Amino acid sequence: MAIVEAGGIRLHVQRLGPRDGRPSRATVVLLHGLLTDSLASYYFTVAPAFAAAGLDVVMYDHRGHGRSGRPATGYSLDAFVGDLGALLGRLEIHGPVHLVGNSFGGTVSFGYALRYPERVASIAVIESEPATPSWAHKISGLLDRVRHEMTANERDALDWIAAHRGGHTARLAKAAGRLVRDTAIAAEVTSCELAGERDIRSLRCPVLAVYGEDSDLAGQAPWLRALLPRCRTVLLPGHEHSVLVEAPGRVRDLVLHWIGCHPHRHDGPLPTAPAGIPVVTPMESPMGTPVEVNAP
Incomplete structure (x- = not known):
């Protein structure tokens, strides 16, 4: 366990990397959800696989959560976004990072990408939405x-x-x-300052959004695709909100494939999905309205 002082808050941080000592090929930061969540939801699901795949994996407990500090005040979304920036600075991680956010962690990821677009290589959110x-x-x-x-x-x-x-x-x-x-x-x-559609349209990094097909948030998929031309959405059948802990293998494969296709920020085409993963891709109807198509 490591406690890092960052931006005036003590954050519990865990960091994993390739076991064979080879240089990591990218840094991925894992952000957990609100109230009942902590970095443990990643540590016991996808984080070891990300490290074994050659990634520098950073995960931490949000302020007030897990083993991080719990001040009485200071819990605006802007504070959580600021914690992420302060932590990366404290860890001397200066290049663009890949953000993976579960639930509220995805909201923090969107907020960070809006505030610091040059610092984000890609976003992968699980059961999440912008603020x-x-x-x-x-x-x-x-x-x-x-x-x-x-x-x-x-x-x-x-x-x-x-x-x-x-x-x-x-x-x-x-x-x-x-x-x-x-x-x-x-x-x-x-x-905090809430995001409008104009703000969301300004995002330029590629965005992967994963939802349980039976989740209340599944309706975010067509909305995000309509706003973000570089967005890929995935609906996992038979799941609701607890996608990360219920389907860690699918989340692992999707995120690793996504990061592999977006090592740095660029304007290339969206990648195809890993075999066997149901992906929802944008397709224009004759009236110009996005419709959902399940791709193999």
Whole structure:
């Protein structure tokens, strides 16, 4: 375990690289989700495979999460984006990096790419969306529900979660409740400049977006493709929001292929998908409206 002081916050960081000592071919930064998530979701799924494939893998716990510092305030999305920039500077990683973001980690990735476009080689997001007004509305509602349940009905809520989702999930929920009760995250995370479609259209790095086909966020796929000509979307059948932990092999293959096709920022064509992965690609209808086509 390594604790790195970056931008005034102590961040728990893990870094993996090729085991044979050969130079890494690119740096990938893994960003986890909000409240119940931590770098462990990557450490025990795709991170070792990324390192074995020759990548320099950086993952860390967001402020307030895991083993990182938990200040009482300072939880706007801009603060999370600033943490990423400060950490990369502290680690002396100066070249363009590949960002992989799960859920809220993808929102941070979009925010970082908008703020520092020259520092991003590509983005791969899993069950995620940019920080739009719609995102802010959903996140605010979610955090308000968590705060209510873990304040007024904590015991009943944890008993239900343990019975239906297991003891480990209940422990994560209890930690999430403490975070929401003891800090200003619920009030602050959406207190940032939200992105409009014009902002999103300004993204020039290639974007891979992976969703569970049964997820509420699957509708983001055609919207992102309509805004971003260099966006590839993938829908995984039989999955909802927990794609990373339920289908790590597919996520691994998709992201490694994506990074291999985009070693640096460039304006080349989008790559084809790995064999056997259902990919949704943009196709123009006679009326000019994007429609979804499942490609083999």
